[in-house]
Structures are given as structure tokens and as C-alpha cells.
Amino acid sequence: MVVDPKHAAVNGRRRAQQPHKSHREVADELRARIRSGQLRPGQRMPTQAKLADEFGVERGVVRQALYILQSEHLLTNVSKGSPATVAPDPALTRPLTGPAAPPLPTTVALGPRIESAFAAPQVEIDALCLTSVSLTLAIGEPLRQIHVGRLKPAKIAVRVLLPSRDIDLAFPVAVDGRSEHDAPVHDRWLAQRNAQGQVLRHNLLALRGSHGIDVQVSFRALPFTPPVKLYLLNGVEALFAYYTLSRRKAEIDHENLEMYDATGALSMLFAFEQGAGLRDTTFVEQSHLWFNALWETISSELTLTT
Secondary structure (H helix, E strand, O other), X not given: OOOOHHHEOOOOOEOOOOOOOOHHHHHHHHHHHHHHOOOOOOOEOOOHHHXXXXXXXXXXXXXXXXXXXHHXXXXXXXXXXXXXXXXXXXXXXXXXXXXXXXXEEHHHHHHXXXXXXXXXXXXXXEEEOOOOHHHHHHHHHHHHHHHOOOOOOOEEEEEEEEEOOOOOOOOOEEOOOOOOOHHHHHHHHHHHHHHHHHHHHHHHHXXXXXXXXXXXXXXEEEOOOOOEEEEEEOOOEEEEEEOOEEEEEEEEOOEEEEEEEEOHHHOEEEEEEOOOOHHHHHHHHHHHHHHHHHHHOOOEEOOOOO
């Protein structure tokens, strides 16, 4: 049997011939991928050649489909050359700081602002939070940009305030109250606090040897559970969010325990920028005064060990 080269796989096996698709059917499939999040805002599409191969059509059919999606503002940069790009989500293209900035979940708002801060020659980040999970995740992308040579700050200084291991936390805490269940809940939080802090410190300090960047990372312990999280970026931005408690179950040491806890990654982050009006400027300045006062007075040395 002679196999049509268009339907032969790279390993020599016969590839099933796909039914012919129209440019509108190709557009429908790609549109569904964009709307489902399979193709994310800002992500580059596969090349037209790869799409043509996937759908079993000519490149002209693919190009027509891409132009349809561009007319619907779902794609940008459709041409015969480089691959098209999924259009930014309109909700994410609005300003992330200043009076016009909408509040957004921490997972959405923090990453782009941290990456923008890392574009400066001298990066200064102060953070007050419960575990530093969100901060560690947000710093991942700028670190990648440094490693591929797109960012090259000369100096990075990071200060983090976290709750002390020696206090009775307000949350997370067992619903039963002060009981034998509080110990595993506290130990779980402490392990997470230490692990995230160690990863954050290690990843940043590694830039000294790999890229010759002057890096300073410091942690101090608070004698209370912060009801809010605060990120101060390069002295000009303040990002603020409330920790909102909820009752939930978690498996700890093979036991299902009910606790009061807050999911910080989902907290709505409010952004303020110095110079964006009296309200924003004052908030940024007062946030720095508050953070520095905590750092220099009632906080204590913090070690990221159990």
C-alpha cells in the first residue's frame, strides 16, 4: 500500500486521514481553545505550518481562520511571517496601578508588577504576608527573564516580614479552638512558611554566582498574625490586600481537620502608585513608614527552620 506523505507520521506509521475542514471550522476550534484558556492571553500561536498539519488543510485555510479571529480581536499580528499572538485579555490591559487600576486577584496582579519592578537597575521589594507563597511564585518569571538575558538588574534587595513561629496564630487555626488539633495546623503553616522562604532566598541568592548581581534577602518575625498583605515595590508602588477567612477542611497527618484559614493567592489586590494623585502618594508613603517601623521595632530575627 502506498501511503500519501501528507498522512505519514514521522515514525513511519500511517497517520489517520482527517476529514477536510473549512477555514470557519478551524477558526471555531481555535476560538474554543482561546476562550477555554488552553491558549492564554499573550501566548504565541503555533506556526501556520503546524496548524495546517494538525487540521489537515492548506496554509491558506489556516490563514483565513486566523484573520477571522483577528477581526474578532482574539488574535494579533496575523501575517505570513511570525506566528500570531493571542490578544491580551481586556481586563488585564487596564492599568494595574494608580486611580484607574481595578482590584485584581493576587495571582493576576502581583506577577506583572514584580516583573516590571525587576526592569529597574536597583530592585527593592518589601513584603508583609503570612507565608510568602504568592511572592515566591511572582518572582519566578523575572528570575527566568534574568537567566535568559532579558533583565539585568545590578542590585536586588528583598525584605520580608512573616509571623513568628512562637505566637498563637489568629489563623490558620482549628475550628475546635485551642485544642490538640491546633498543633498540626500550626506545624503545617510553619512548614509552608519555612519552605517558601527557603526557596525564595535560595533562588535570589543564586543570582550572585550566576549573574554577579548584588543580592540581599532578609526575613524578620512579627509578634502578630497580619490581617492584610502588603507589597512595596521600588519605593513607588504599594499593593495591598485583605486576608479573608473561610472555614475549610484539610488533610493533615492523615486526618481531616476543619480550620479557619485564608487563601492569600485569591485575595483582591489594590494597587497604589506614588505620583498618581494625593491619595495614592500618601498611601505609598504611609505604607513605607508602617513597614519600616515594624521592621525596626517589634519584629525579631527569623530563622527558616523547624
